Amino acid sequence: MKRSLSTAAGFVAFLFWAGPIAAQTATLQGDIRNGTRGGTPATVEELALISLDGGMQVLATQRNVGPSFRFDNVPAQRNGPLLLRARFQGDSYATMIPPTPDALEGVVHVTVFESGASRADVRITAALQVAKLPDEQLAVRKLFAVANVSDPPRSFDAGDYAIYVPDEALELRASLVHESTRMPLNVELRNLGDGRYLLDRTLRPGDSELTIEYTIDAQDFEDFMPLERERTTPDPHSFTIVIWRPADARPEVSGGEVILENIPDFGEAYRVVYRPGEPVHYDFEGGSVLVLNPLDAEFNPIFDHPGKTVLGLFVVLGLFFFLISIVRASGLRIVRRS
Known part of the structure; x- marks a missing residue:
């Protein structure tokens, strides 16, 4: 009985500490579109999630990703914006995510373009x-x-x-x-x-x-x-x-x-x-x-x-x-x- 009470107390303590930690992270989901072809689905060579809070810190990187993507454990509380940097056909394209509470909700759209403008x-x-x-x-x-x-x-x-x-x-x-x-x-x-x-x-x-x-x-x-x-x-x-x-x-x-x-x-x-x-x-x-x-x-x-x-x-x-x-x-x- 004492062991059960001890286990239950430990579990409650874990929830007490883990709850705030879980609340501080979120999941970022989005899709990648080719703007040259009218917004059709696209795949990029690299997609990096960067924090601009006090500098440029790369939080995570995915390669050969698209047309959809997902980043877990993204800081939900931050002072600066996030940046999604996509590498497509040798060029870089940046998408800004503002530091607002609802910015991580919904789907983030990343648009890339083919080269060739005269x-x-x-x-x-x-x-x-x-x-x-x-x-x-x-x-x-x-x-x-x-x-x-x-x-x-x-x-x-x-x-x-x-x-x-x-x-x-x-x-x-x-x-x-x-x-x-x-x-x-x-x-x-x-x-x-x-x-x-x-x-x-x-x-x-x-x-x-x-x-x-x-x-x-x-x-x-x-x-x-x-x-x-x-x-x-x-x-x-x-x-x-x-x-x-x-x-x-x-x-x-x-x-x-x-x-x-x-x-x-x-x-x-x-x-x-x-x-x-x-x-x-x-x-x-x-x-x-x-x-x-x-x-x-x-x-x-x-x-x-x-x-x-x-x-x-x-x-x-x-x-x-x-x-x-x-x-x-x-x-x-x-x-x-x-």
Whole structure:
């Protein structure tokens, strides 16, 4: 009798402790669809479940999975979102799962696409965001808004374009964000030499934004438009939108045609038309510098060093995912020439 009571007490204790543990996990179920073929069922080479709570931690990986999938013991209580990263025909596709209680309920849909979008299916607009910092330093953010309007929808190979970054650039980093997630993912750039870098990725259908950030220990720099590897010169109509901070740090520009624009809800900006294969020189010697703490110009509450985290600077300025919105608001468009 004592043994039975002891066993029962142990079982009750197990339920007491196991109940909360079980309640903290859930099952994630979903399906995989081929967006190029109208949402037909698809199989991917790899599907990874990643936690973005405090970093990128791979929780589980499945290979050769589809068209349905299931992940057990998924953390139900978390501070950050989950990411499903699918590998399909050599390309990666991300699906975001927000950190809400009902996000793990129901079926999660993962959509992948076949490659093969042509250059005529893609509109690319470029911009420069430049902040003039103390100690004669510039923080440069080079952005490319890419609208992939292929029909049927296919991914576009961005590896056909080389992007210029000056040799004196410091703290170079790149990120890519798609409208479906609005979360930037760090990407690697391949150095070709002579200031040219390649993004060895495909860009999925819809709107994407590629961001390249760096600092320069100078008040001036040169820039080129992207170069197509096949032709080695940019399109004749290539231009970039140039915005700057502080507002009085308007740069002197030489080497390109400069048009002053008034961007709604933002202010002045330049539209700079680039000449094929020729550099454009930007000089920020005039104007004031950007000081994030107006009470103490010698102390910056955001950075230990003015250029330590360039991304943080532009988040503070409210410019994240900004290029696509100002291009649409301004009416500036690239029209592909036949």
